[in-house]
Amino acid sequence: MIATIAKKELKEMVRDGRFRWGAGVALILLVGALLSGTAGHRRAGEERAAARELDRRTWIAQGAKNPHSAAHYGIHAFKPDAPLALADGGITAYVGHTVWLEAHWQNMAQHRPAEDRTAVQRLGELTAAAVLQLLVPLLIVLLTFGAFAGEREHGTLRQLMSLGLPRRTLALGKAAGVAAGLGLLLVPAALVGAAALGVASAPAGLSPSLPRVGLMAVAYLLYFGALVGVSLAASARASSARIALVALLGFWIANGLVMPRAMADLSERLHPTPSSTALWGAMRDDMANGLDGHDPQDQRRKQLEQRVLEEHGVTKVEELPVSFAGIALQEGEEYGNKVFDKHFGALWATYERQNRVQLLGAIAAPLLAVRSASMGFAGTDWAHHRHFVAEAEGYRREVQRVLNGHMTKNAKGRDFDYRADASFWETVKPFAYESPGAGWALGQQAGALGLLAAWCALGLAAAVLAATRVRVIGGAS
Amino acid sequence: MIRRVARHELRLLVADRTLLWVVALLFVIVGYAVLNGAAWVRAQVAEREEARAAYEEKIGALRAELGLPPKAGGAPFGPDPRSPSYVGGQREEVFLPLTPLAGLSVGQADLLPGQVNASVWTSRRMLTRNYEAQNPLHLLAGRFDLAFAVVALFPLLILALTYNLLSQEREEGTLTLALSQPVSLRTILAGKVALRFGVVVALSVGLSLLGAALSGTSFSAPGAAARLALWLLVAVLYGAFWFAVAVLVAARGKGSAANAVTLAAVWLGVVVVVPGLVNLAAAAIHPTPSRALLVGAMREASNDANQRAAQILARYFQDHPELLPPGQDPDQRDFMTRFFTVEREIEAQVAPVLDRHEEALAQQQAFVARLGFLSPAILAQEALNAVAGTGAERHRRFLAQAFAFAQQKKGFFLPKFFRKERLTEADYEAMPRFAFADEATADVVRRVLPALSGLALPAAALLLLGLARLKRYPVVG
Numbered sequence: 022m023i024a025t026i027a028k029k030e031l032k033e034m035v036r037d038g039r040f041r042w043g044a045g046v047a048l049i050l051l052v053g054a055l056l057s058g059t060a061g062h063r064r065a066g067e068e069r070a071a072a073r074e075l076d077r078r079t080w081i082a083q084g085a086k087n088p089h090s091a092a093h094y095g096i097h098a099f100k101p102d103a104p105l106a107l108a109d110g111g112i113t114a115y116v117g118h119t120v121w122l123e124a125h126w127q128n129m130a131q132h133r134p135a136e137d138r139t140a141v142q143r144l145g146e147l148t149a150a151a152v153l154q155l156l157v158p159l160l161i162v163l164l165t166f167g168a169f170a171g172e173r174e175h176g177t178l179r180q181l182m183s184l185g186l187p188r189r190t191l192a193l194g195k196a197a198g199v200a201a202g203l204g205l206l207l208v209p210a211a212l213v214g215a216a217a218l219g220v221a222s223a224p225a226g227l228s229p230s231l232p233r234v235g236l237m238a239v240a241y242l243l244y245f246g247a248l249v250g251v252s253l254a255a256s257a258r259a260s261s262a263r264i265a266l267v268a269l270l271g272f273w274i275a276n277g278l279v280m281p282r283a284m285a286d287l288s289e290r291l292h293p294t295p296s297s298t299a300l301w302g303a304m305r306d307d308m309a310n311g312l313d314g315h316d317p318q319d320q321r322r323k324q325l326e327q328r329v330l331e332e333h334g335v336t337k338v339e340e341l342p343v344s345f346a347g348i349a350l351q352e353g354e355e356y357g358n359k360v361f362d363k364h365f366g367a368l369w370a371t372y373e374r375q376n377r378v379q380l381l382g383a384i385a386a387p388l389l390a391v392r393s394a395s396m397g398f399a400g401t402d403w404a405h406h407r408h409f410v411a412e413a414e415g416y417r418r419e420v421q422r423v424l425n426g427h428m429t430k431n432a433k434g435r436d437f438d439y440r441a442d443a444s445f446w447e448t449v450k451p452f453a454y455e456s457p458g459a460g461w462a463l464g465q466q467a468g469a470l471g472l473l474a475a476w477c478a479l480g481l482a483a484a485v486l487a488a489t490r491v492r493v494i495g496g497a498s
Numbered sequence: 499m500i501r502r503v504a505r506h507e508l509r510l511l512v513a514d515r516t517l518l519w520v521v522a523l524l525f526v527i528v529g530y531a532v533l534n535g536a537a538w539v540r541a542q543v544a545e546r547e548e549a550r551a552a553y554e555e556k557i558g559a560l561r562a563e564l565g566l567p568p569k570a571g572g573a574p575f576g577p578d579p580r581s582p583s584y585v586g587g588q589r590e591e592v593f594l595p596l597t598p599l600a601g602l603s604v605g606q607a608d609l610l611p612g613q614v615n616a617s618v619w620t621s622r623r624m625l626t627r628n629y630e631a632q633n634p635l636h637l638l639a640g641r642f643d644l645a646f647a648v649v650a651l652f653p654l655l656i657l658a659l660t661y662n663l664l665s666q667e668r669e670e671g672t673l674t675l676a677l678s679q680p681v682s683l684r685t686i687l688a689g690k691v692a693l694r695f696g697v698v699v700a701l702s703v704g705l706s707l708l709g710a711a712l713s714g715t716s717f718s719a720p721g722a723a724a725r726l727a728l729w730l731l732v733a734v735l736y737g738a739f740w741f742a743v744a745v746l747v748a749a750r751g752k753g754s755a756a757n758a759v760t761l762a763a764v765w766l767g768v769v770v771v772v773p774g775l776v777n778l779a780a781a782a783i784h785p786t787p788s789r790a791l792l793v794g795a796m797r798e799a800s801n802d803a804n805q806r807a808a809q810i811l812a813r814y815f816q817d818h819p820e821l822l823p824p825g826q827d828p829d830q831r832d833f834m835t836r837f838f839t840v841e842r843e844i845e846a847q848v849a850p851v852l853d854r855h856e857e858a859l860a861q862q863q864a865f866v867a868r869l870g871f872l873s874p875a876i877l878a879q880e881a882l883n884a885v886a887g888t889g890a891e892r893h894r895r896f897l898a899q900a901f902a903f904a905q906q907k908k909g910f911f912l913p914k915f916f917r918k919e920r921l922t923e924a925d926y927e928a929m930p931r932f933a934f935a936d937e938a939t940a941d942v943v944r945r946v947l948p949a950l951s952g953l954a955l956p957a958a959a960l961l962l963l964g965l966a967r968l969k970r971y972p973v974v975g
Contacts, residue, residue, distance in 0.1 A: 039759070050771065050774075057778045057781060057782055061781055064785060071790075071791060071794075072788070072794055075791070075797070076797065079801055083801050086804070094797075094800065094801075111638075112637075115634035115638050116630075116634045118790065119789065119790060119793060128628055129627075129629075129631070130630070131627055133609070135609055135637065136610055137789065137859055137862075138777075138786065138863075138866070139863050139866045139867065139880075139890060140606055140880055140889065140890065141773050141866055141869075141870065141880075143606070144640075144649075144773035144774075144876065144879060145770060145774055146774060147774025147777060151774065156766075159766070263754075266755070267758075278651070279642075279651070281639040281640075282639050282641065283530065284639075285635065285640070285641070286534045286537075286636075286641065286642045288636075290534075290537060293541070294631060294633055296541065296544070296631065297611070297629045297631040298548055298549045298591060301628065302548075372633045375636070376633070403633075403635060438831075
């Protein structure tokens with residue numbers, strides 16, 4: 022029986038000009054967004070690969086120089102573009118893709134793509150994710166607002182009920198019909214998406230991305246399920262189709278337009294981000310005066326000198342068998358690392374608290390949960406960015422250890438006048454970044470998936486419940 | 499007659515309570531938006547004051563030390579109130595000042611760092627590094643400020659007031675009744691629109707002024723009145739555009755529900771889809787030049803200059819013998835002498851690369867700006883940013899001035915450094931100070947003018963089209 026109802030719903034939908042138009046436009050936008058995403062991904066990939074190669078080449082070609090000069094010259098880590106970014110760019114445009122790894126400082130990732138674009142970007146990017154999160158729900162609203170209220174107004178609900186049809190069956194049949202209608206849009210889009218992804222992840226192929234694609238699909242199906250449920254429930258509860266439409270449009274606006282911004286501002290109010298002046302000021306202060314404020318830099322240096330002299334059983338720096346400058350530089354790095362871990366750790370913890378507040382907003386607006394899950398599985402969320410930045414910083418620390426170690430060993434008596442051989446730079450191994458797997462992403466997004474599952478279950482339950490209580494006569498005014 | 503219709507409409511609207519809801523909603527939205535903007539402005543002001551105070555305190559302490567006898571055996575980089583390189587190398591954060599309207603449209607100000615550390619170490623290629631402390635997810639979502647309310651939400655309220663301009667009266671049968679009186683359809687429509695437009699304009703002007711006052715705008719600040727007037731003009735013309743759309747849709751003679759769906763579709767197109775498509779088109783037709791590759795170009799220049807450091811230094815002092823201390827040779831071994839001369843060369847080499855990059859970027863952004871005429875939402879957003887002083891042009895102006903200021907500081911301190919001069923009380927007095935030369939009001943007007951016509955012309959065209967169509971309005975049936 023459910024199948025019969027679904028088939029009737031689908032037939033009606035396909036014959037309805039509004040559905041054909043809406044789904045057609047959504048499909049075109051979805052496919053266009055995927056293709057454009059693929060082109061962007063390929064361009065970014067080529068540029069980063071070329072930049073990585075050039076960076077390595079310039080590093081090796083820097084000629085004979087002091088290791089500490091080389092440390093200041095530094096190395097750049099370029100973030101690889103996640104293959105699934107072609108479907109959901111997430112925060113990619115708003116985080117830097119280049120980290121300058123230099124001596125003494127942990128720099129922020131620079132070159133945020135959005136800085137090079139115009140304010141139009143801020144009105145929203147048209148990615149596959151935006152179509153799925155924003156436009157498909159609108160389509161769902163338009164497909165379902167009349168499901169019960171419309172039938173009642175046309176008087177057909179009364180006829181249906183007279184056939185002895187259980188209302189639950191009717192609700193499930195309607196839901197199945199909408200699902201089939203959406204399938205007409207989503208299945209071709211998914212095929213195009215898979216093909217695009219195959220092209221985009223050319224050397225590795227499609228298979229490494231498949232678990233992430235699967236998780237993304239689950240998140241979106243739960244989201245759509247929730248919206249179909251909520252819309253059917255509203256249609257069954259509302260006294261007229263017009264009221265159902267207005268209420269659902271209001272929900273759609275709040276969900277897609279108002280809540281993301283309102284929650285971003287709210288989370289910022291609850292957990293303020295420090296200004297960059299305050300952040301870097303605090304770091305410089307900790308470097309100069311010590312983490313506890315009573316351990317100034319010159320004193321730390323004197324203590325280090327004494328310790329090193331004692332270790333080697335000598336009384337003067339000149340008598341050391343190694344370069345004290347190298348030791349002091351490395352000691353400075355180690356101290357700096359503690360300062361960076363403290364302050365960047367606190368900054369990132371603030372972001373994560375803010376992001377959790379926004380995810381909690383998903384209790385009212387499921388978009389916030391699907392947005393989080395989608396960019397999480399695409400590998401374009403904050404957690405993935407942090408992972409990259411942390412790995413790059415780990416590599417920076419390793420490079421500094423190597424350079425300072427070389428200086429300590431070889432620069433005795435010459436310190437900053439020592440020049441390492443031009444061939445030395447090749448022995449510093451390049452940065453290799455491996456992005457985390459789907460299981461890791463799933464761990465990050467468990468909360469978001471849980472919220473989506475709850476929305477889906479409650480939405481469908483509400484639809485069934487509302488359907489069992491739907492008024493068969495009257496109400497239309 | 500129009501007045502009589504309008505008065506009648508007012509009574510109806512008040513009795514209908516639609517107006518009440520719209521006003522209540524408007525208050526909530528504007529209130530939240532203005533509070534957010536005000537909080538953002540407060541944080542910005544605090545950061546500026548903190549940075550200013552830190553610099554003043556530092557310089558003040560150094561200046562106070564001038565009277566004391568010089569300390570013996572100071573470190574080469576250590577605190578020295580008489581050293582031009584030390585004093586000139588102090589961090590001086592200069593900021594893009596906020597306009598009185600900044601809190602109303604945060605615009606690009608949360609993305610583009612309005613802050614430069616101007617000192618003798620400043621380089622053009624790293625002008626705004628390490629200021630990216632905002633949560634990227636917030637940048638992605640955008641701010642819930644008054645500009646967002648005006649651009650995205652304000653049209654929805656207008657549409658809620660206008661989707662049934664004539665259709666409701668026709669559906670209720672009162673339209674034929676009204677037209678049996680000596681009054682034309684055009685007059686009735688004009689009265690209805692005039693009243694609603696008046697109410698919306700009064701509300702938006704009133705609430706904008708109230709919002710500006712609440713967010714701490716000083717109306718007497720230079721340029722404040724002009725900027726505020728422009729703001730209101732943009733908002734009113736943007737509102738007029740949406741009224742014109744509603745008139746055209748009403749004149750087509752469809753029912754209320756069909757009108758609502760059509761208007762919602764137009765809104766979706768103008769506010770969401772077209773901006774998204776503009777982004778896609780810009781990325782496809784005019785891709786942003788690669789920053790990653792720019793990094794490589796800079797490194798090559800740096801390698802080249804460093805390898806020729808000795809020659810560069812020698813040549814510099816050949817060209818500028820006046821910068822050598824009398825009777826001395828250039829000090830090849832001095833780190834800072836080398837650094838500043840080599841740095842000068844790197845900046846000179848990199849300048850054409852940066853110029854080309856900025857040129858390409860400007861072309862791409864100009865292309866996007868032209869596409870902006872496809873959507874009044876884009877025009878309104880860009881215009882509101884320009885009026886609030888949070889757009890890209892004013893930011894570019896700031897970067898140019900901040901860099902020029904850093905150059906001015908180099909011009910002040912570095913010759914003294916090369917000549918091994920010591921700073922005196924008079925030098926402290928003569929030190930360059932940063933003062934941002936803000937754009938003239940006329941410039942702002944000139945910049946906003948195309949957007950104003952881009953809003954007014956389509957509004958007028960749609961209105962005329964609507965009035966023409968009205969002649970064929972099906973009053974009955």
